[in-house]
């Protein structure tokens with residue numbers, strides 16, 4: 001039987017990794033790193049640095065592969081994502097067949113928490129459906145949502161209020177906003193909602209030396225966020241940002 005550890009490594013700060021994750025890093029024998037292209041090389045390097053820091057004696061293998069790319073221009077978003085997932089599942093299957101022996105423990109180092117907007121568990125379910133016998137253990141991590149709340153020193157919800165987490169492409173269609181955390185928003189969708197009485201807590205590259213934080217009434221700070229975000233994206237070649245939109249009391 002092959003074993004897999006899905007280790008949440010937090011959203012960027014090497015200190016935001018749990019003792020359980022450190023223990024899992026020391027149990028892994030083969031670490032799979034998915035390369036998503038040159039601009040985000042530093043995200044792979046951050047994973048390698050965690051390994052060097054917590055397993056200084058080495059003794060593990062690192063298998064780096066180029067991840068399947070999604071068709072970002074496709075009109076049918078859901079269809080494109082499904083096709084991409086099938087490609088990725090085939091990649092995972094090949095990796096696990098060729099690079100992990102029976103009895104060995106492999107590991108993926110997953111950004112933030114493995115249970116939040118991460119497709120690895122779904123990929124592995126597909127691989128299992130195709131007949132591969134693997135056990136999977138998930139080690140939770142600090143998510144970018146928790147890091148956002150901590151850096152702005154806020155609670156994510158107020159007393160008795162709901163908290164919604166959604167991807168940027170669903171924000172414009174979302175109804176009443178109480179407390180909405182938005183992730184995966186490459187389009188600055190906060191510029192498309194009625195800003196009346198809304199407050200935004202925005203954070204990019206949370207937990208890293210490049211961290212950016214802006215908070216304020218949406219109508220007052222949204223243009224600044226767009227400018228700061230675009231300048232940072234061009235400078236680094238990539239960006240990851242998350243924000244909370246909150247309705248202020250009348």
Ligand SMILES: C[S@@+](CC[C@H](N)C(=O)[O-])C[C@H]1O[C@@H](n2cnc3c(N)ncnc32)[C@H](O)[C@@H]1O
Nearest residue numbers: 011112113117143144183184205206240241242
């Ligand atoms: C594929 S999802 C992964 C989420 C991750 N599993 C988590 O728990 O945070 C990627 C999205 O997470 C958010 N994100 C991840 N790391 C971040 C960071 N360091 N700063 C700000 N947002 C981040 C962004 O919204 C980004 O588009």
